[in-house]
Amino acid sequence: MSADARKRAGRGRSGRTLVLAACGGLLATGCATMPDSGDVQAVRGANPGDSQVRVYAVAPRDNANPDDIVDGFLEAMTSDDPGFATARKYLTERAAKSWKPEQSITVLATAPDRKGADRNADPENQGRDYPISGRKIATVDGRHSYQPNSPVDYTQAIHVVQEPAANGKDKEWRIDGLPPGLVLGEADFLRNYRSVNKYYFASGEDMLVADPVYIRQRQDPVTRMDPVTQTVKALLEGPTHWLRPAVDAPFPSGTQLKGGVTSLTTDDQSTLKVPLDVEADRFGGEVCRRLAAQLLVTLGDLPSVRVDQVELQDVGGGTVCRLGKGQAAEFEAVRDTGQDETPYFVDDEGRMMALAPGGKDVAEPATAVPGPLGKGLMPLGSVAVARGGTRAAGVSADGGSLYVSSITTEQEQMPPVFKSGSAVTADKRDRLSPPSWDGRGDLWVADRARGHQRLVVVPDGTGKWIEVRTPWLTEDTRVESLRVSADGVRMALLLTREGRTTLQIGRIERQDGADEQVVSVVDLQPAAPRMESVSSVSWAGPSRLVVVGREAGGVQQIRYLQTDGSTSASSVLPGLNGVSVVAAPHRETEALIAASGNDGIVRLMPGANWQPVVKSGTVPVYPG
Template sequence: MPDKGDVRQVRASNPGDSQVRVYAVQPREGAEPDEIVDGFLEAMTSDDLGFATARKYLTKQAARTWKPEERITVLSTAPDRGQPDHTDDRDLQDITYSIAGKQVATVDARHAYQPISPANYAQSIHLVQEPAQDGQGKEWRIDRLPAGLVLSESDFQRNYRSVNKYYFASGEDWVVADPVYIRNRQDPVSRMDPVAQTVKALLEGPTNWLKPVVDSRFPTGTALKEGVTTLTADDQSTLKVPLNDKAAHVGREQCRRMASQLLFTLGDLPSVRVEQVELQRANGSQLCVVSKAQAEEFAAVRQSGRAENAFFVDEHGTLMMLPTGDKEVGSPSATLGPFGKSALPLQSVAVSRDESRAAGVSHDGRQLHVASIISDHDPRPAKVISTGAKPQDRLSAPSWDGRGDLWVADRNPLNPRLMMVPHGEGPAIQVRTPWLEEGSRIKALRVSADGVRVALLLQQGDRTTLQIGRVDRQTAGGQPVVSVVAPQHAAPRMEAVTAVSWAGPSRLVVVGKEAEGVEQVRYVQTDGSTSATSVLPGLNGVTEVSAPHDDRAPVVADSVNDGIVRLAPGANWQPMVKTGSSPVYPG
């Protein structure tokens, strides 16, 4: 460090160039088996086109058959290479190394991330001696290895990023987010840039878990025109996407929905700004042009131009509206209707997405009522009644989906149920939950705006876990039959989850703690993936949390120590109301 001289201004480097990149190194001549295994494990983390350098560590046959795109095994740390099975015989013709670690996730061939509770991972890499390329002597090479790529969590996050593909909810005219992972830079196998990768992933169709409840408007077999590996928006932020002949004869309305799926999907990519999409036939002729504003028609939650309001229940059980958008903390005001007059003291509440109605659970937790909050109509009879012996064994906080259906869980241990009130008017129907085992119950729930996914806090014994279920809607004998099926863990590393809220189309804000950890408030993708930047500033004793659909508005929470607080983007938690409960945004 210099200890004298003038202070001079220097130009900082481009922050986009600071990301670490790994360049694969080919095996040296006469490399020992240890070096071959270590070099191959390192080469898997690189961006080398076609993983050409990594393949040089394999036998000719293994290099031809290895498919790194087949799957990705994600370990908590870099794979641990064990000692070889034989170390004392210098005349060996083959040798085996164990590969171990803690597996935390798998990414399948459709780019879907699937988290698991950390589990022991144990595989092996087998080496043989193969004639050297120059015909002089032999070289150690790998002939048997685990399928796909094996990466540490940090290498995976460095090389891949999460994006949302969008498909239409089955039978509906709004889109649903389907998160997947693509390469941050050029894909080594397809040689596509991130935009082309994202479009390709969309055209391949939804992930297996979401597929039963969504539809793509692209005809089956639609793909990018052969040879297209790069897609770039022009000076007018228009992205031209050439498709193969499968899409050559679509009508204008279908094309409009196809382009809208693309616009929603590309909106998550920071590397490109797209204001409109032009879909083209393989011969270059135009199919249709759709702008971002036109695509907004198909959003599950349409941007109305006004900020979402937050609500809470005060110490008297009155429903109050809480201004959150102002820099200074404003004074809450009572809503109209019976909930705003303490005619029906409340324990918890949910406000419909259009902010015209509210659903409230009575102060004793027994009854669920629905009432207007924009006019002074009389309250209606209870929609759902619980017979649980204790308040904590009765009704959960309710939740509205974007279809206008109202959901609530009855936590009665003798008869745990998940109930849905169609359009909030009834009569209530019991939702089928065949996976709900004896001794378990739904402690809390939040339904997505698109109405096809539900976040569940599932309590079994002393443990509460977060799971995402898929909503299946059928009709039998003219009556609706609703089921929640295929629940999957969304935060398997958390041993105790306290509260959850949707925070956009594919993200949740979760309160919980990992084993032997402290309580955290953090963002989690619906596929269970997280990032190092997803943890929110610390806040103790959080019992409830709610996030807006638009991430420009603050998160609100109820803290035992601080009352109702808000967290604006880039700020710290700020007290709003000292006494109150059930802070919620519409939904």
């Protein structure tokens, strides 16, 4: 039973309105009553993504008191009841018609706390106000976008009145005033909803960008759609408001699923046929191919279905185009080469070192990279590796200069591609930040020179550097570190203001200017609002981050977060003391790497504990 369920059970209600069905054993993924007669029949297994806990709403009993009406409604909101029909039975006829549970979701840290009614609040109508409260941690809008916030007090009221019963003689208590949308505790929210990445093309590029949203784990109560159909519908609705300015949706405006479609399943060839309510001449050729690629990569996030090919159909049912998974892969920001990703770090002599990939135990776990960055002639303080794995950037140990060099062949040391505006005598913390590469081959770094702080990008790592527009970078703001996503559309920033370091996600926008490209990082959004401070961050896939930080009053922890700030209890990783930097591979099947003041460079393979690799070293990185 979840924490929220225990909280509800502990309220001491006179009548329970929920049934929690939990199924044990490895074979069962759902619950049902056991028939005691009839023939044995084969049944289809439930989808692997189905939750093992189901909540069933129960209608209000006759002559229920107002306390039970409010409690029953709060619990009915957590169920999978089609159309929330049972929840609406707790409402007056007018309220039942106007309530729109699909409009929004308010997510509280725990289930809403219902206080006792103020019986004097509505003396004329003899109604009662029931205050409900909690700590709000996020909202989900009508486009399924999760928007976190630092926990704040949430207070609303549910108003209950008496109205004539169906028999026309008696009166029954019903709710006629309530908060908008759904109000759920975090445990109930995560039981009912799952995060899915939709994918759209970066503006003007052939590279897909992840756009995380939340859909129902099972059939959506309002649309009656299964998770696959919900996901397709969400993709066709277009990108979330935050991402929209930086991506393209190449399919025609108004493209949607054919009316009445609530279930999409693959055939025996793992082909998903998607019927669209649009004429073939409006989305044929390359437009159809790109939409099919978006669908294939998007549906790859769902554990309940395997899609190897997508077939898009027009309004008449004719096939417009087909695309296979291999063809869609060419649009992914990081392509799977089948080879292990190599992690790197800087040793005590300032040399760039390569670790044995894939968590291999070898006699020489680390070797210096070829080229000037591995020789130590210019001691390094931090490094970053281009996505192709052939070039790297290094910031000098004094933080003053940024160099780029091959790490696969020997070459002479080239002049720096960028220098800090700080004086040579300045503290290195007021000079250059660790650098980062995006998947386009552009190199990013922050200059923290006092009075002249700026963010710059070096096109292709060799071109003339461009100062990035950053309206948020004020004199009292310091960029501790930055990490750019592989698609080059999003930037994870650790920013210090007033002594507190927070994690923000900024959107990268590019526009052609008169003389050079105009680049901006704008619309910063908090990605870890419940953490009091964050000390390290790394991309760990298309829309996932691994973060080192502390919650208020807590100890240092390492955990996974989505770029939209959402998380789950299972995202916390094994503890490790004194972590200064963490680095994650793009594929979750490979090892995390971290620098620990106590243990040097350590790694964490999936399902294992941290293991030491090299006794000393700093700033571990994967390509990116």
